[in-house]
Amino acid sequence: MTSNAAPIVVIDSGLGGLTVVRCLQKQSPAENIVYFGDTARVPYGSKSAPTVAGFVREIITYLQRYRPKHVVIACNTATALALPVIKTEFPHLSISGVIEPGARAAIQAAGNKPAPRIAVIATQATINSQAYEQAICRRRHHAILDARATPLLVPIIEEGRDEKDILVRLALTQYLKPIARLHPDVLLLGCTHYPVYKRLIARMMGQNCQVIDSAQQSAQDVTHRLRVSGGSAPGEGAGYLKCFVTDDAVKFQSLAIRFLGTEIQPPTLVTLEELTEPRILRLAPMRQAS
């Protein structure tokens, strides 16, 4: 049993998941949040399913010591590649991702159209997984999907370039032009980094296309789950935000404001050796026995 004051754990490959934290703090300011950015192994978007699932397994195993009342995998790639297997491996934990809330919101935004045109942009790994296609088409069989990888956006955002940068505009134009030509009703931002450029993307897509943000929807999903289960944080005060990273805590702290909108306390560094320690402890006796 976990208490209502227990933290929500938010996991990401790096900084992107802070956009989910930002929405969570806005919607449910009293919640305590433990954030984990796997900055030693970022990005996940170009890696394989077993590798990414292994990373997420190690992080959740490590964070169980905080007895979280809920775990959000706030990374589209990790949700797409690892959420189903991770849920079966930690059956006692309440775990959610960002794909299902994003897909639900895209369909809501498309309104009553029987065959809405829904475009999705995401990392290569998320697109390859077809997780959004499956989540959307399960709910709206006749939706016309256009899912495209936009692999440069995460590195561009992590370089700290803002919307005025001509290279940002060119990259977005290259990626969005072929999508806009098909006049989608909705464009779903299938990566928690992308909300940083949401206004520019919306302007480029035009008035007839709604731009939906999987970060916002995922935070709403968590708030809703806690409310329904009676697990919301007590009191009115602001909850804490405690950040962990696997590399370069100083850089993480300096870039966090772009994603969170406010400054953070210095993050705690968890080395990859500390992170994988439980596995060593588990393996040691087995090796002894043989």
Add this chain to the structure above:
Amino acid sequence: MTSNAAPIVVIDSGLGGLTVVRCLQKQSPAENIVYFGDTARVPYGSKSAPTVAGFVREIITYLQRYRPKHVVIACNTATALALPVIKTEFPHLSISGVIEPGARAAIQAAGNKPAPRIAVIATQATINSQAYEQAICRRRHHAILDARATPLLVPIIEEGRDEKDILVRLALTQYLKPIARLHPDVLLLGCTHYPVYKRLIARMMGQNCQVIDSAQQSAQDVTHRLRVSGGSAPGEGAGYLKCFVTDDAVKFQSLAIRFLGTEIQPPTLVTLEELTEPRILRLAPMRQAS
């Protein structure tokens, strides 16, 4: 003792080190080569020194089973952040990197000028380490250095964009324009990925600037070391190239041709668990004893 037929081990975070292999194969076709691309944890260029040193330590520990006659750390970031400590940790191995050969070549290219202007482009981590500044200024005290991080180039190259792509040209223009304005005598490509765009970079820098490639110089350095020590491979036939990766062997194989110029045999996947296994075996008895 290792035999002359023993392989040269070439280590990189991903694909970039294959540009060193390409030069090695051209200069010393009889050499056997074992290549290791740490694709599960690529890129190294945005990570800290202890983290990158830990990755390199694990890889060399793993590859010792091939009894290499020489190890090349064919990644500028890993050389800058880890080579000195790794050399002390493996004193029985012959190990070289890419920074010293690159710096030597840049000075040679600058000719007799007492205060040559030398520009360096590299990843953020390589630039932060000041490894090139130190290596160049140790040899030519009055060299005027201009070292700049160009963090988008690796992701752009890994996306498979060629020199005709307008975004490639814009990114290079943004990065190179402020450098060209200072009229350097030499531009050193301080990342083994960058030779993929060498012709375009040379054209943008103009005739009065020599573009030097750390990959080519590093391969020459290894060939020279082996010749001097009498360790060159015997015979005239072509040596083997055996590749190992930590993630997505299929993707690695399909992209390798861009860096190597020829196709490779399917790489062997080494999972991160296999890679870190020696550490588990070493730690297990210590934990028992306490």
